Amino acid sequence: MHFKNILFYICFGLHFFSQSTNAADETPSVQPLGIVIRPNLVRKLIEQLNQIQNNNQNISFEFCLEESNAYFAFGLNALWSDPKWINLSSSRAYIQAKVASLRAIGKYIAGCQIDPVTKKITVTALPPLKFREATLEIANGNLGILFEPQKMDLKIDRTEASEIASKMTLKIPEAPRLTEFFNSTSIREAILNKIFDLTESTISSWLTEKLRGLSFIQSAGEVLKDNPIWKTGPLVQRSGVTLELAEPSPSQQYLTFAFNPFRTNSFFTTSNGLELYFNATFLNADHLKALSGLEPTAQNSEAVMEHARKALQNKALWTEGSFDRPILSASDSDFSLVIPTTLTNSAWGNFYQQRLLSLRLTVDIGKQTKGLIAAEEQNVSTVITINPQSAPKMTYEANRFKLDIENYVMNVGTHLEDRTIPSTQIQSHLTIAAALKVDPVRKMMKMALDPSQFELKLKDIKGRLSDEEVALFEHLAKSIWTDFFKQNSEFEIFPTVFDPENLHMEIQNVTVSGASIVLDLSIALKGDNK
Amino acid sequence: MKSMPFYILIAIICSGFISCTSSSSSVSEYNLPLKPYKLGEYLQVENANSLITVNRSDEQTGLVRIELSTETLSVLDPSAKEARDIHMSSGKITYRVDQEIRLWNNKPISLMGGVSRLRTFNWMKTFGRITYENLKLESRSLTFREDGKVISDSEIPGSGRAELAFASHPDCLVFQNSEGLFWGYFGNESEGIKESWPIEKGKAGAYVTAREVNGTLSVAYFDDDAGILKLAKKSNLAETFATDVVDGTSGQTYRGMDIAIFNDHGEPGLIYLDGWALKTRLARFFNGKWKSIELPLRGAVGFYNQIIAENDETITIGSHNFRTQIDDYHQIFENLATFKLDIRGRI
Numbered sequence: 001m002h003f004k005n006i007l008f009y010i011c012f013g014l015h016f017f018s019q020s021t022n023a024a025d026e027t028p029s030v031q032p033l034g035i036v037i038r039p040n041l042v043r044k045l046i047e048q049l050n051q052i053q054n055n056n057q058n059i060s061f062e063f064c065l066e067e068s069n070a071y072f073a074f075g076l077n078a079l080w081s082d083p084k085w086i087n088l089s090s091s092r093a094y095i096q097a098k099v100a101s102l103r104a105i106g107k108y109i110a111g112c113q114i115d116p117v118t119k120k121i122t123v124t125a126l127p128p129l130k131f132r133e134a135t136l137e138i139a140n141g142n143l144g145i146l147f148e149p150q151k152m153d154l155k156i157d158r159t160e161a162s163e164i165a166s167k168m169t170l171k172i173p174e175a176p177r178l179t180e181f182f183n184s185t186s187i188r189e190a191i192l193n194k195i196f197d198l199t200e201s202t203i204s205s206w207l208t209e210k211l212r213g214l215s216f217i218q219s220a221g222e223v224l225k226d227n228p229i230w231k232t233g234p235l236v237q238r239s240g241v242t243l244e245l246a247e248p249s250p251s252q253q254y255l256t257f258a259f260n261p262f263r264t265n266s267f268f269t270t271s272n273g274l275e276l277y278f279n280a281t282f283l284n285a286d287h288l289k290a291l292s293g294l295e296p297t298a299q300n301s302e303a304v305m306e307h308a309r310k311a312l313q314n315k316a317l318w319t320e321g322s323f324d325r326p327i328l329s330a331s332d333s334d335f336s337l338v339i340p341t342t343l344t345n346s347a348w349g350n351f352y353q354q355r356l357l358s359l360r361l362t363v364d365i366g367k368q369t370k371g372l373i374a375a376e377e378q379n380v381s382t383v384i385t386i387n388p389q390s391a392p393k394m395t396y397e398a399n400r401f402k403l404d405i406e407n408y409v410m411n412v413g414t415h416l417e418d419r420t421i422p423s424t425q426i427q428s429h430l431t432i433a434a435a436l437k438v439d440p441v442r443k444m445m446k447m448a449l450d451p452s453q454f455e456l457k458l459k460d461i462k463g464r465l466s467d468e469e470v471a472l473f474e475h476l477a478k479s480i481w482t483d484f485f486k487q488n489s490e491f492e493i494f495p496t497v498f499d500p501e502n503l504h505m506e507i508q509n510v511t512v513s514g515a516s517i518v519l520d521l522s523i524a525l526k527g528d529n530k
Numbered sequence: 531m532k533s534m535p536f537y538i539l540i541a542i543i544c545s546g547f548i549s550c551t552s553s554s555s556s557v558s559e560y561n562l563p564l565k566p567y568k569l570g571e572y573l574q575v576e577n578a579n580s581l582i583t584v585n586r587s588d589e590q591t592g593l594v595r596i597e598l599s600t601e602t603l604s605v606l607d608p609s610a611k612e613a614r615d616i617h618m619s620s621g622k623i624t625y626r627v628d629q630e631i632r633l634w635n636n637k638p639i640s641l642m643g644g645v646s647r648l649r650t651f652n653w654m655k656t657f658g659r660i661t662y663e664n665l666k667l668e669s670r671s672l673t674f675r676e677d678g679k680v681i682s683d684s685e686i687p688g689s690g691r692a693e694l695a696f697a698s699h700p701d702c703l704v705f706q707n708s709e710g711l712f713w714g715y716f717g718n719e720s721e722g723i724k725e726s727w728p729i730e731k732g733k734a735g736a737y738v739t740a741r742e743v744n745g746t747l748s749v750a751y752f753d754d755d756a757g758i759l760k761l762a763k764k765s766n767l768a769e770t771f772a773t774d775v776v777d778g779t780s781g782q783t784y785r786g787m788d789i790a791i792f793n794d795h796g797e798p799g800l801i802y803l804d805g806w807a808l809k810t811r812l813a814r815f816f817n818g819k820w821k822s823i824e825l826p827l828r829g830a831v832g833f834y835n836q837i838i839a840e841n842d843e844t845i846t847i848g849s850h851n852f853r854t855q856i857d858d859y860h861q862i863f864e865n866l867a868t869f870k871l872d873i874r875g876r877i
Contacts, residue, residue, distance in 0.1 A: 379864075380852070416852055417571060417833055418614060421784060421805040422754075462781075 032323040033259055033280040033494075034338030034516070038273040039085035041334040042095055044523075046083040058104075063194040064112035064121045068187065071123050074106030074136060085273070088146075093269035094157070095145045102138040107131035108172050119201075132178075135171045136191075138164060147274070156196040165189040217283075217309050218495050219301065220255035220350070226442065240364040243480050246385055254285035254296045255350055257494050258308070263318040265325075272328050273335075279319045280343055280494065282350040283308075291317075326513035333508045333520035337445075339436065340516045341394055344447065347493040348403075349391030359386040361480060362415070383415045384426075394434060394447070396512045403449060405430040409461070410477075424462040426473060431455045432485060436493070436519060440505050445493045451485035454478070556872035557825055558844075562854060562865045563601050569594070570850030570866035571834060572616035574623070578839040581848055582606075582623055583866065584613040593625060593634060598838075598868065607638040617651035617660075619693075622676070624651040624660055631662060631672075639678035649690035654700050657681055657719045661690025661703065669705070673719045682720040688712060691738035696747045697767050704729070704738050704749055711735035711751060711762075713771070729762045729771045741791040741798065748798040750776070752786035759786030759802060759813065761820075776800060776813045777822040785811060785822075790835040792845045794873060801847055801871075803832040810835065810849065816876055823877050828855035831867065844870045 058075035065072075079100040086094040109132065111125030123129065141164040144157035165188040172178045181187065237243070259280035261267070268275040281287075288296045292307035311317065326338055361384040392405040406429050413422040433453035437446050458474045465473070509520040563569070567587045574582040581596040585603065593607040593616070606623070607613070615626040623634040624641070626648040631641040641660070649661045649669075659673045669689045673681040688707030696702045699715035703723065706712070711734060714726025729735075734753035741748055749762045749771070758778030762771040777800075778785040784805040792799045800813040804824065810832030813822035825832075830852040839846040851865045 416808075416830070417850070419787065419805075421787075423806070 032262075032277045032325075032338070032340055032516075033343060034275060034277045034326070034336075036273045036275045036328060036336040036338065038331055038333050038335055038520075039271075040332050041273075041523075042083050042085055044334060046080045046097055050079055061195070061198055062121055063191075063198055064114050065187070065190060065194065066112070066114060067190070068182075069110055069112065070182070071109050071112035071121065071125075072106060072134060072136075072191075074104035074134070076102065076104035076136075078102040078138075085271070087269050087271045090268050090270070091148060093147045093274060095147065097143055099138060099141050099143055101140065102136075104136040106134050106136070108134040108178070132172050132174045135169075135173075137169045137171075139167045141167055147269070154200060156200055158193070158196065161189060161192055161196070165192045168192060216260075216495070217256060217258040217305055217312060219305065220257065221301075223257060223444070223492055223495060241480065242360075242362045242364075243484060244360055244362075246360045254288055256283040256288060256305075256308070257281075257347075258283055258312060260312050260318050262323075263315060263320050265322075268325070270328070272330050275325075275328070275338075277323070277325065277338070282346060324514055326516045326518065328513065328518065329511070331509070331520045334523045335521055337438075337519040337521065338513075338516050339445065339519065341396070342515065344394045344436070344493050344517075345391060348394070348491075360384070361386065361410075361477075363476070365414075379417070381415045383413050383420045385411045385413070396517070401434045401436070401517075402453075403432050403434040403447070410458075412473075424460055424464040426465075426470075427459045427461050428477065429457045430481070436510070436517060437490075437507065438505055438519070438521065439490075442492070443495055445495070446490045447493050448490050449485050451482050451489060454482055454485060456481060557827065558870045558872065560827070560867070560869040562851075562862075562867055563596060563598060564603055565862065565865060567603065567866075568864035569596065569603075570848070570864070572614060572625070573834040573836050573848050573850060573866070574616055574618035575836045575838050575848065576618060576621070578846070581836075581838070581866070582616060582618055583834075583850075584610065584616065584625075586611055586864065593623070593638070596866065606634055607632065610638070615648035617648065619651050619658070620653035622651075622653050622658060624648060624658070629665065631660065633658070633674070633678050635676050635678075641674060641678055642672060642680070642683075647689075650693035650703065652693040652695075652701060654719075659693070659701060659716065659719075661686060661693070661705070663689060669707075671716070671722060684722050686722055687714075687726070691735060691751070692740040692749070694740045694742070696740075696742055702740075704735075704740050704751075706735040706738075711738070711749075713740075713747070713749065727767075727771070730760070730773055734760060737787045737789055737802075739789040739791050743791065743793050743798045744796040746798075748791055750786075750789045750791055750798070750800055750802075752789070752802075754784075754786075756780035757782070757784040757786075757805075759789070759800065761798060761800070763798070774820060776820045777802075777811065788833055788835045788849075790837045790847065792837045792840045792873075795842060799845075799873065801832075801835045801837070801845075801849075803835065808832065808852065810847075812871065812877065814873070814877055821877050825871070827851075827867075827869075829853045829861065838868065843874050844872055846870050 058077045060075050062073040064070070081098045081100050083095065083097045086096060088094055109123060109125050109129060112121055112123050114121055142160055146155045146157055165185065168188050170179065170182045170188065170191065172182070259278040261276070261278050266277050283291070285296045288304055288308055291311045292304045294304045294307055296304050328336070363382040365382055366380045386408065392403050394401055394403055408428040408430055410426040410428060411422055412424050412426060413420040433450040435448045437448050439446050456474060456478045458470055458477065460470050504524040506522050507519055508522050511518045567585050567590065569583050569585055571584050576582055576595065579598050581598065583594060583596065585591055585594045590603055590605055591608060591611040592605050593610040593613045595604045595606055610625060610627050610632070613625045613627055617624050625632055625634070626645060629645050630643045631645050631648050633639045633641050644665050645662050646665055646667060647663045649663065651658065651660045657673050657675060659671060661669065661671050663669055669686050670683060671686045672683045675681065686705065688705035690703055690705050692704040694702050701716040702713065703716060704711065704713050710731035711729040712726045713729050714723040716722065717724045729749055733755050735751050736754045737752040739750050746763050746765045751760055753760055756778070758780055759776040760773055761776050762773045764771045785802065787803040787805050789800055789802040792801065794814050797815045799815070802811055804811050807824065808830035810825040810827055811822055812825055813820055831849065831854065833850040833852060835847060835849045837845055838848045846868065848866065848868050851867050852863065854862050854865050854867065856862060
């Protein structure tokens with residue numbers, strides 16, 4: 001287990017978000033996607049740190065005291081206790097923990113320097129290098145970390161550095177005089193501050209790397225690459241009946257999901273945890289062109305994405321924060337996702353309305369009437385093209401989510417010879433029970449539909465069908481759609497962006513706050529994660 | 531059967547089992563040439579005794595010529611059982627087999643691949659011109675020699691609907707794009723559309739047939755949004771098209787597919803399919819008004835209508851029956867039908 005792995009645990013939750021763009025005057029609607037890091041995660045991370053000691057592992061680090069020309073490299077383990085999340089204001093939080101014992105075993109050599117640009121440490125002693133064993137111990141002490149999320153700034157509280165330094169002992173057994181030298185108050189404080197600097201910069205650089213500068217962008221093709229509905233058809237095929245995509249290939253190939261922080265009011269701290277809000281958006285080819293400066297239709301998609309990603313890191317493009325921040329309750333979960341229902345509906349509208357819900361249902365009447373009306377199978381079929389006039393909407397009623405597809409128009413026609421002759425139009429209202437879930441493997445927010453709770457109502461717009469015929473269609477449509485939802489019960493909504501990397505996650509609780517869904521998640525910090 | 535949408539089936543069955551309407555027009559010499567074969571799709575007229583179509587039966591399959599007087603069939607391209615979009619001009623035939631366009635000029639020649647639809651064909655002495663849609667659904671024009679050698683292949687401003695000669699232009703095209711239905715003419719064998727005029731703005735423009743009747747250009751077309759048949763006419767290049775609704779009521783009918791234009795004593799007359807009734811209809815122009823009737827033919831009839839011969843007394847019509855009602859208990863499917871229609875009186 002390495003230090004960066006620990007930091008991953010600390011920070012992985014932040015990695016949730018990415019960004020959207022506000023390219024030029026193309027202003028997508030504001031979709032505040034949020035993540036809340038709960039105090040419980042800090043407690044869990046401390047437990048994880050303690051497991052390092054229990055497993056006889058350590059965190060390696062090195063530093064160079066240039067004033068003393070001394071190089072040290074240590075492997076550290078420590079026992080921590082009593083982690084506390086202290087909210088200082090709406091923009092500052094303080095994380096406090098006690099060090100019950102800290103012990104580092106390593107080596108020392110005289111002669112080192114730090115590159116002023118790269119900060120890389122080089123041992124300058126002449127070979128053969130003769131390292132001497134060194135140990136560092138702190139009996140106990142309090143450690144606090146001040147976090148100002150608006151600046152993404154993390155600082156170790158130095159006010160107690162003198163007290164901690166007074167409890168620190170550095171030993172170089174082979175060199176008692178050096179031991180005496182390094183245990184002077186000023187050197188001990190210098191060593192401690194070096195360790196603190198190192199911790200801060202490591203966490204900060206890891207955060208930057210892990211959060212990709214708080215920028216994220218991913219194409220729909222990438223989002224949906226494993227979605228069988230996106231890639232193939234027919235969707236349902238059984239004797240004489242086929243449900244398939246109306247168009248042979250994805251039409252919205254440039255559709256892209258992106259998010260970035262709001263320029264202001266993006267980060268908050270409360271006693272419930274650290275809240276971060278991002279503007280999530282679906283970008284089309286025009287947005288991508290404005291953002292990347294490249295023509296998506298003519299350029300390599302990876303180059304377009306890379307240019308767009310870099311552009312998204314420009315804060316000038318970020319949207320000013322103006323959204324209704326949900327009121328959150330305390331939770332013993334590790335973190336929470338705040339998902340506006342407008343975003344899930346927007347995902348349906350962007351990912352699925354035109355592509356995945358424009359379907360064609362063919363009932364091969366020739367096959368079904370073979371031997372009844374005609375001896376041979378005749379080339380005649382009923383074709384129902386299905387084109388939703390509005391995107392499906394997720395709603396929350398009576399303590400459950402459901403997906404409503406209203407004004408869903410089915411054009412019914414007969415395919416005869418080389419043409420489809422339209423007969424009538426049927427309007428349908430389709431409702432199905434839905435739930436949000438996190439897919440840690442695919443790193444996706446998904447909507448899971450329950451085909452056992454599926455309702456369908458049809459209405460003949462043209463008035464050409466009898467009630468019995470409408471009932472017959474209703475039966476047919478319900479049976480086909482039930483098959484469809486059984487085969488395709490999970491739909492990608494948008495990337496979670498954070499990378500759980502083999503960590504098991506569970507949804508503990510789902511609540512609705514205003515226009516947002518709050519998913520409380522717990523995470524199992526087990527295993528050796530990269 | 532229990533999950534079958536009966537409304538559609540009823541439309542098909544009812545249109546045949548019961549002869550739906552009566553008509554005062556006199557149909558005679560009704561014949562089903564080569565009845566055992568599945569014939570008549572994409573029907574083309576070579577002359578009054580010879581038709582070109584596709585035979586989808588298991589025997590004598592492919593692109594075929596039908597001699598009406600002897601009721602004999604000769605196979606022109608046996609590998610073209612799936613021939614579609616068949617067009618004929620000056621004895622030459624173009625047709626599509628899957629994504630390939632072929633030219634038949636005494637033998638089948640492959641013209642090109644990667645085609646989704648072949649729209650029109652016109653042969654002009656030294657070269658032929660087709661219009662087509664490629665797999666990206668782009669509308670294009672291709673010119674070629676009689677040995678199939680391609681001269682040019684260029685984009686055109688809309689999807690070809692009908693090609694004909696009119697006024698001083700031997701190579702005119704009715705085409706449709708997002709703005710509407712247009713008429714224009716091509717330049718030489720390497721040129722695209724040189725000049726065009728609107729026929730009607732909007733979406734109407736399916737199943738277009740164009741013909742010069744008594745010096746007047748007549749363009750008949752189906753407005754499939756409204757379900758009505760329209761006819762646009764003009765006498766010279768400078769004139770604006772005058773458009774009439776020939777048959778149908780918007781939203782209440784679906785009349786006007788597979789149109790054939792005949793010379794009805796100097797006026798255009800129309801034979802076409804009623805898509806909901808699956809019946810052949812006749813429309814004629816008398817005293818400044820259009821009148822139409824359903825022809826008394828039993829079955830699901832009236833596809834791919836063509837005028838085989840015409841004079842002042844009768845017209846001979848060729849078409850394809852999806853289903854032919856022989857009697858109350860006997861029906862057959864996929865037949866070529868020919869019959870005469872007396873046009874001396876009024877309807």
